[in-house]
Amino acid sequence: MPSHDHVAERQHHRPIRRRLVNTHHSGKTHPLIWLAAILCTIIAIGVVIAGIVVFVGYMVIHPRIPVMSITNAHLDLLSNDYAGLLQTQLTIIVVAQNGNAKAHATFSDIRFNLSYQGQRIALMRAPPFDVPKNSSKSLNYVVRAASIPLTPQQMEEVDESWKRDVIGFDLKGSARTRWRVGPLGSVKFWCNLECQLKFHPSNGSYIHHSRCTSKSK
Numbered sequence: 001m002p003s004h005d006h007v008a009e010r011q012h013h014r015p016i017r018r019r020l021v022n023t024h025h026s027g028k029t030h031p032l033i034w035l036a037a038i039l040c041t042i043i044a045i046g047v048v049i050a051g052i053v054v055f056v057g058y059m060v061i062h063p064r065i066p067v068m069s070i071t072n073a074h075l076d077l078l079s080n081d082y083a084g085l086l087q088t089q090l091t092i093i094v095v096a097q098n099g100n101a102k103a104h105a106t107f108s109d110i111r112f113n114l115s116y117q118g119q120r121i122a123l124m125r126a127p128p129f130d131v132p133k134n135s136s137k138s139l140n141y142v143v144r145a146a147s148i149p150l151t152p153q154q155m156e157e158v159d160e161s162w163k164r165d166v167i168g169f170d171l172k173g174s175a176r177t178r179w180r181v182g183p184l185g186s187v188k189f190w191c192n193l194e195c196q197l198k199f200h201p202s203n204g205s206y207i208h209h210s211r212c213t214s215k216s217k
Contacts (some may be wrong), residue, residue, distance in 0.1 A: 068095065073090060075167070076090060084155050085148065090121075095138050097131075103133060104133060111124070115170045116148065117154045121145045121148065166198055168197065174191060176189075177190075191216055192216070193212070193215075
């Protein structure tokens with residue numbers, strides 16, 4: 001009868017059987033996987049090339065960012081009564097300026113709110129339009145408010161405005177601008193305009209200042 005040490009020695013020298021797990025029968029990648037990988041690579045290269053073309057086109061054209069400005073205005077009517085109702089009419093000229101000599105600009109989503117002491121007077125809109133290279137387009141608004149109810153404090157403000165011969169209306173709004181850069185892309189910005197329009201109530205004249213020009217982002 002073999003001893004315990006002899007049995008242990010035979011078990012120690014017994015060869016170890018290893019099992020190999022084959023995850024793929026043929027070891028080859030399916031052609032559809034290669035096709036999908038090639039298509040993804042082509043699409044990625046196309047996106048990179050398109051981005052480079054747009055960037056190079058933008059640098060070549062180097063457009064000056066368009067602006068919208070209040071170039072002129074007039075206070076046509078200002079009347080308030082003891083009941084606290086304000087009647088007013090304003091003529092406002094907004095100019096869309098495209099200072100780029102190599103690309104047309106498109107203006108859209110144009111909205112401006114005109115208010116007095118937090119009381120909305122009118123929402124000023126305009127349909128989309130194009131501005132040729134190195135050119136401008138004027139938007140003429142005639143805004144009339146038949147009766148704006150004022151609080152006692154606002155009535156005092158109107159009286160003080162008559163005495164100082166200066167009254168201000170708040171204008172706030174924006175417009176989207178876009179240039180076409182070659183056949184593959186475009187450059188977009190938002191023009192944000194926020195300023196106070198000041199007038200002399202005695203003659204309705206507009207007090208010009210440089211802050212009524214849009215900022216882009």
